[in-house]
Structures are given as structure tokens and as C-alpha cells.
Amino acid sequence: MNAYELIVNILTALGAYEPVLNIFKAHGAEYVLKVIIVFVEIVVLMAFVLVTVMFLTWMERKVVAMVQVRYGPMVTGPRGLLQPVMDGIKLMGKEDIIPEKADKWLFTLAPFIVFIPAILVFVPIPFGDYLIISDLRVGLLYIIAISAISPVAILLAGWASNNKYSLLGAMRAVAQDISYTIPLALAAIAVVLFTGSLSTVDIVNAQSGTWFGIIPKWFIFLQPLGFILFLIASIAEMGRIPFDFQESESELVAGFFIEYSGMKFAMFFLAEYAHLFAVSAIVVTLFLGGWNGPIPSFLPAFAVPLVSLVYFLIKTYAVIFFAMWLRDTVPRVRIDQLLNLGWKIMVPLALLNLLVTGFLVTILANGVI
Amino acid sequence: MSGIIKGLIVTMKHVLHIGNRPTVTIQYPYERMKLSPRFRGLHAVDENACIGCGICEVNCPNGTITIVKYGTRWFPQFNIGMCMFCGLCVDVCPMNAIKMTGNYELADYTRESLIYTPERLLFSKEVKQ
Numbered sequence: 437m438n439a440y441e442l443i444v445n446i447l448t449a450l451g452a453y454e455p456v457l458n459i460f461k462a463h464g465a466e467y468v469l470k471v472i473i474v475f476v477e478i479v480v481l482m483a484f485v486l487v488t489v490m491f492l493t494w495m496e497r498k499v500v501a502m503v504q505v506r507y508g509p510m511v512t513g514p515r516g517l518l519q520p521v522m523d524g525i526k527l528m529g530k531e532d533i534i535p536e537k538a539d540k541w542l543f544t545l546a547p548f549i550v551f552i553p554a555i556l557v558f559v560p561i562p563f564g565d566y567l568i569i570s571d572l573r574v575g576l577l578y579i580i581a582i583s584a585i586s587p588v589a590i591l592l593a594g595w596a597s598n599n600k601y602s603l604l605g606a607m608r609a610v611a612q613d614i615s616y617t618i619p620l621a622l623a624a625i626a627v628v629l630f631t632g633s634l635s636t637v638d639i640v641n642a643q644s645g646t647w648f649g650i651i652p653k654w655f656i657f658l659q660p661l662g663f664i665l666f667l668i669a670s671i672a673e674m675g676r677i678p679f680d681f682q683e684s685e686s687e688l689v690a691g692f693f694i695e696y697s698g699m700k701f702a703m704f705f706l707a708e709y710a711h712l713f714a715v716s717a718i719v720v721t722l723f724l725g726g727w728n729g730p731i732p733s734f735l736p737a738f739a740v741p742l743v744s745l746v747y748f749l750i751k752t753y754a755v756i757f758f759a760m761w762l763r764d765t766v767p768r769v770r771i772d773q774l775l776n777l778g779w780k781i782m783v784p785l786a787l788l789n790l791l792v793t794g795f796l797v798t799i800l801a802n803g804v805i
Numbered sequence: 806m807s808g809i810i811k812g813l814i815v816t817m818k819h820v821l822h823i824g825n826r827p828t829v830t831i832q833y834p835y836e837r838m839k840l841s842p843r844f845r846g847l848h849a850v851d852e853n854a855c856i857g858c859g860i861c862e863v864n865c866p867n868g869t870i871t872i873v874k875y876g877t878r879w880f881p882q883f884n885i886g887m888c889m890f891c892g893l894c895v896d897v898c899p900m901n902a903i904k905m906t907g908n909y910e911l912a913d914y915t916r917e918s919l920i921y922t923p924e925r926l927l928f929s930k931e932v933k934q
Contacts, residue, residue, distance in 0.1 A: 503816045505822075506830045
């Protein structure tokens with residue numbers, strides 16, 4: 437049920453798998469083929485994520501422009517579509533400045549520690565039927581755990597910069613991430629109570645089918661409160677505008693990446709948008725039915741992954757658009773308001789949601805009603 | 806919460822151009838705004854009307870204008886770097902020789918090239934006999 441088997445199936449259907457495998461077997465090294473296939477998967481995933489991230493930076497600027505009745509980038513390429521490429525070239529040409537009193541090793545390390553988890557999160561995300569790198573049995577736990585690395589890296593970046601604004605931004609980011617990871621995880625656990633499994637594939641499969649033939653069996657209808665909590669908490673974790681304390685321009689100039697320039701800055705920037713894409717994909721997986729959609733039965737078997745990928749991307753981009761739309765609409769709240777919202781409203785509501793869900797699931801499972 | 810939803814509706818109206826919310830940006834190098842006919846841009850001096858009297862020079866508040874000899878006659882010379890485009894020179898000219906064109910792309914690389922000699926300012930109106 438993962439991309440590895442899909443590639444093997446495709447190769448077998450093309451009649452190429454057996455001969456190639458025999459060549460490797462002749463040298464007693466069939467694991468080499470396995471490694472090659474996994475490597476291909478990783479390259480495809482990386483390319484897909486990076487292209488998506490570049491597209492997202494363009495989309496963000498376009499959505500802001502549409503809200504502010506402007507055009508946005510228009511000159512490079514059709515409708516400015518090649519603007520991210522130009523930005524990348526520009527950033528690569530910039531001087532890579534390391535401040536004199538900065539901790540140079542940590543300063544260089546921090547962008548990588550931010551960037552790599554942003555890619556690693558995609559490993560257990562099911563992009564479509566079969567289109568998953570690895571169906572971990574603890575997929576959801578893995579996602580939450582990997583996301584928890586980024587505040588560490590942000591703190592590293594803020595500390596290593598040796599700048600008061602960087603450190604303040606990093607402190608805020610950590611406070612925010614910790615206080616919003618709790619409602620995030622609690623809202624996700626309420627979903628897990630329904631499926632009884634942390635595997636993302638199981639969660640998506642549990643959402644297939646419909647009630648009464650019309651309403652899709654998505655968890656958003658079973659967990660409306662959980663969905664709202666998860667969405668708000670994930671927007672706060674991403675550090676996007678209603679909650680962008682780590683980089684609030686009017687207070688901290690640019691927050692934790694104030695001292696970064698050139699490609700190091702680009703890595704923070706890419707990680708931010710990769711995170712946006714990842715979080716939207718997780719929202720879709722948990723609450724919006726993942727890649728489930730009306731797949732016509734007359735389609736050949738090889739088209740099913742593609743169609744499911746299209747459904748997944750449509751839903752993901754809808755969530756991303758919502759995040760961008762919200763960003764362009766609401767102003768930044770104050771830091772005390774943010775923490776009040778997190779600890780006094782979101783955490784109790786998430787606990788209540790978990791309690792009610794657990795109660796209902798127990799009743800239904802034991803056949804009381 | 807209701808405030809956020811109201812705000813979201815307003816921004817969505819902007820995205821979809823509902824109501825009087827057109828995209829107002831002008832793609833400047835490719836398209837230009839329509840200028841008012843009385844727009845105060847770069848000056849132009851009528852070669853046949855100008856008598857080189859120097860009233861414009863006296864009236865210019867910034868000392869932009871100097872009267873210089875060009876060919877056999879005297880004409881005003883404008884240092885656009887000092888000009889504030891008030892239009893007093895146009896008003897005081899006894900022969901109505903100075904007018905202002907709509908040319909507003911006056912940025913240049915050197916201060917010297919901002920000095921517009923009569924050579925670059927003069928135009929000759931077709932005189933009806």
C-alpha cells in the first residue's frame with residue numbers, strides 16, 4: 437500500500453522488474469535495487485515538495501494582491517509564475533553574512549534543522565491511493581513529533597544570532613509552539629479514537645464512503661469542534677499572520693531570522709511554506725477525508741492513484757487558500773491574547789472535545805445505544 | 806468570532822470583485838495613466854514667440870531658469886533638478902511662449918543632464934500667415 441509497491445507494480449507491468457532484479461540477484465545484491473527505488477521515491481518527494489513550495493510563494497503573493505485589489509507579480513513568466521525562480525536566483529546571489537559575534541556553527545546549522553523536518557513530515561502523508569512513502573503505524577505521532585523539532589531549531593537560530601530581537605522572536609516562537617501543540621495533539625487524538633489507529637492510511641480509509649449516499653464520511657462532520665481547534669492550532673504553529681509573533685515586523689523587525697541572508701534566509705522561507713503545505717495536508721488527512729473522493733469505477737487501475745492525488749491536492753489547496761485568506765483579513769493579536777487563547781480556551785475545549793468523543797465512542801462500541 | 810467572519814466576507818468580496826472593487830493597479834511600463842491636459846511636466850519654449858525678456862527668470866522662486874544665448878537670440882534654460890513645477894514661469898510669460906508638456910519621466914543619471922538647454926526645450930509652432 438505504499439509508493440514502493442506502486443513502483444514495483446508499475447515495473448512489473450512494464451516487464452522490467454524481473455530482469456533488473458535478476459541482474460542484481462546474480463551479484464547477490466537485491467537490496468541495492470530496493471535502495472535505488474527508495475532513493476527515487478525520495479527524489480520525487482523532494483522535487484514535488486520544493487516545486488509546491490515555490491508555487492505557494494507565488495500563490496501567497498497573488499492571493500494578497502487579489503485581496504488588496506492589486507495584480508501581484510505579473511512580469512516574469514505568464515502571470516508572474518516564474519517569480520519564485522527569479523527570487524531564488526536573486527537569493528543565491530546575495531552575500532552570505534555571518535555576524536561577527538554570532539555562534540557560527542549553530543548559526544549555520546539552524547536553517548538546516550528548520551528545513552529538514554519540514555521535508556521529513558511528508559513521509560507518512562498519503563498523497564493518494566498508494567502514494568505514500570511509508571505507512572508508519574505511528575504516523576500521526578511521528579508527524580507531531582517531527583513538527584516539535586522546529587521550535588528547537590528556531591531557538592537555536594535566535595540564540596546563535598546574538599541579537600536581542602532574534603532571541604525575543606525565538607522565545608515567543610517556542611512559547612507559542614508549545615502552548616499550541618497541546619490542543620493540536622488533543623484534537624488529533626479525538627480523531628484517533630474513532631479509527632483506533634495512528635496510521636494515516638487507516639485514518640483516510642476510515643473516512644471513505646458516505647452517509648445516506650450524500651454526506652461524505654469525513655471526520656469534519658463528526659468532529660466540527662476538533663476541526664476548528666486543529667485548524668487554529670496549526671495556523672498558530674505555522675506562525676502565520678494572526679499569530680506570527682516569531683517575526684512580527686512592527687515589534688521584532690523580522691524575528692528569529694533577522695541576521696540571516698542569502699540561501700540561509702531562503703531555507704527558512706522554504707521551510708515556512710513547506711510547513712504550510714504539510715499542515716494543510718495533515719488537516720486534509722485527518723478531517724477532510726484525505727484522498728477520498730468519487731472515483732469513477734470505469735477508470736483503469738493505474739489512473740486511481742492519479743485521480744486520488746488530484747482530490748488530495750484540491751482539498752489541500754483549499755485549506756492553504758483559507759490560511760492565506762485569513763492572513764490577509766485579520767490583524768495580529770497581542771502575545772498575551774495569544775497565550776490566553778491557547779491555555780484558557782483551546783486546551784479546555786480540546787479536553788472537553790476529547791472527553792465527549794471518548795464517551796460517545798465507548799457507548800457506540802459497547803452497543804449501549 | 807463574528808468579526809472575523811465579517812472580515813473574511815469583505816476580503817472575499819475584494820477577491821471576487823463583488824461591488825465596486827475593480828483592480829486599480831496600472832502596469833506602469835506597459836500601460837500608462839491618462840494625464841490631465843494641464844499636467845505640469847517638462848517645460849517647452851516656443852521658439853518664435855519667446856523674446857528672451859527674462860521675466861520668467863525673475864519670477865522663478867527656485868532660481869531654476871537662467872537666460873542663455875542660443876544661436877543669435879536669448880532663451881531660458883531650465884535646471885529641472887531645482888524645479889518644483891509650480892508653473893509661475895508659464896503664468897508670467899508675456900508672450901505665452903512657455904508651456905508645460907506631459908513628460909514626467911525626467912529621472913537621469915547625472916546632475917548635468919538635468920539642465921535642459923534651449924536646444925532640448927525649443928519647439929516652433931506653425932505660424933499662420
